[in-house]
Amino acid sequence: MASIKDVAAEAGVSVATVSRVLNGHPSVSTDARTRVQAAVDALGYRPNAVARSLRTDQTRALGLVISDVLNPYFTELARSVEEEARALGYSVVIGNADERPDLQDHHVRTLLDRRIDGLLVSPTDGGSPLMLDAARAGTPMVFVDRWIPGVDVPVVRSDGRAAVRDLVAHLHGLGHRRLAIIAGPAATTTGRERVEAFREALAAYGLDLPDAYIGQGDFQVDSGRRVTEGFLDLPEPPQVVFAADNLMALGALDAVRARGLRVPEDVGLAAFDDIRWFVHTDPPITAIAQPTGDLGRAAVRALVDRIEGRPGESVTLPARLVVRRSCGEPAPA
């Protein structure tokens, strides 16, 4: 592969001049400029980004450590992140943590080794020393969706409190009183928050959230299935199950179906995170929709701000309730 020296030789100038042309530096004669351009075209020369990065100490690459690529919410997030990053002249290197702290650490380490300019993370846990150290050492970093308390890093996320209140109001209006939740891992903020928001909303209606109605899931399909089976085995099973993410909702659907029960006649189902398939499931699933695209774009902007020396602000966007049929007939529109 041709290097800058080859171009210089071909154009009959020094490598410095070639570099200046490539970087649009003003002080190059028109003559030299055209000769270099010609040489570049003739050789099909492309600058070696590795060498450039070594010299300039910037890679123009962002790391994105995502909790789970198989979760449509995160793939949508990844897509908007890449889009915005591309618009700003950055590439994105994605690492999939599969909700496993060890994998998350592996990716953070690899990305740091590759000297990405900044890191976007939705932490699967409370934060390993590695990540905390990186944040403290000044690696530009932004948390998306989930975050770690007590770390000085901007957070871009969605606040589901109001939407959860709307959901509970909706359920209460349909006459449901025994409401259960499949929670996410307590080590994640979203795992905890959604339970709290649910509990508070229930309290507003004088309803209780007994321990038996809090199932511990891990944001994966199987846990949704397992927890739902537990709910159904209860002497007094809940009337509605609220899954804290879309994959656990899928597991819940599996479990209900496996018992020969029907949604919503026998059990209602609602989910956090709306995905396009929920329109066509049997029945269509009532869900809380996050402004995923906006989240991804805001996160990239905050990160790039940090990288380029600007403040880089936290952003919180509201989520909203999308009522479908999985909890009973909706009120006539």
Added chain:
Amino acid sequence: MASIKDVAAEAGVSVATVSRVLNGHPSVSTDARTRVQAAVDALGYRPNAVARSLRTDQTRALGLVISDVLNPYFTELARSVEEEARALGYSVVIGNADERPDLQDHHVRTLLDRRIDGLLVSPTDGGSPLMLDAARAGTPMVFVDRWIPGVDVPVVRSDGRAAVRDLVAHLHGLGHRRLAIIAGPAATTTGRERVEAFREALAAYGLDLPDAYIGQGDFQVDSGRRVTEGFLDLPEPPQVVFAADNLMALGALDAVRARGLRVPEDVGLAAFDDIRWFVHTDPPITAIAQPTGDLGRAAVRALVDRIEGRPGESVTLPARLVVRRSCGEPAPA
């Protein structure tokens, strides 16, 4: 960030010795080795992958240019690719082409600039000069799922012919005779092949595939919707619509639903690519399942073989039919 010089100074040895310790070179004294280790730990030193890559001319990174990240088939593929790559000591840099040749080219160019060791592509078109040149210039490359004829690059894909025959047999057995297909872009191999396989399978039953029953889609939801509307407007609409990918099937479902029609009573629906949501759609959708994980792993192995100087073989794996209820009641099990 600490460099190898800092480690050398801290340990009281030369950078050469530090490098040897880091790379497990045998000829280093135990004494020097422990001193270097201590210095590494004390400084929290991590080798700069950029510098290493420049010197060794390898990045231990693979590029994966995927047709569409929002398509669950491809995200599953991406996941298995990353998994296998990680097991072999490589990272994966993903580029999302969104079925757009210009975006595909952008990513190929960026990845090449970053000097990834090899490229995994599922081409969205017949191949830009850029990609063809790269292949000819000897960049290790492997095509996954889709490929470009006439280029000397291993292909890892799934053969759906047998499964399509099974599908047609199934449909014929249910009494359906007017069968239509939503095709993918003619510029892609999968876009063309699936139509051909369908046509041949129909022919075996003495059935014809009239032009009116071939809708031109682009593997995206909207096109599935649009084509299906066209089918439903026909004086004699098809009894079953076969979508060449899962997203177009979703669009088809939208279109049918919007007309107030039911699947399978009014129109049957089948899809290429099976995804977990198909179990819970209304009705569950009959689909052709590819061994996606195996495909991803085989592709990585083939690519790494090429990179490391071994042959790197093409692989073709069979797909299989998964019968559900979207084309009518299945035969009793």
Added chain:
DNA sequence: TGAGCCCGTGGAATCGATTACACGGAGGAT
């Protein structure tokens, strides 16, 4: 005791870019 080897080590070149610094020549001001 001297020749030859092997082992552990360090010096320095190298990868491909960017950029500070120096230098020669042209042109303007005095």
Added chain:
DNA sequence: ATCCTCCGTGTAATCGATTCCACGGGCTCA
């Protein structure tokens, strides 16, 4: 005519690693 300034250019240092080569010392063996 002399001096100063600017412009376009090249030389060389630099980024952080890897690795070839040379060197000194201890060993074995004759």
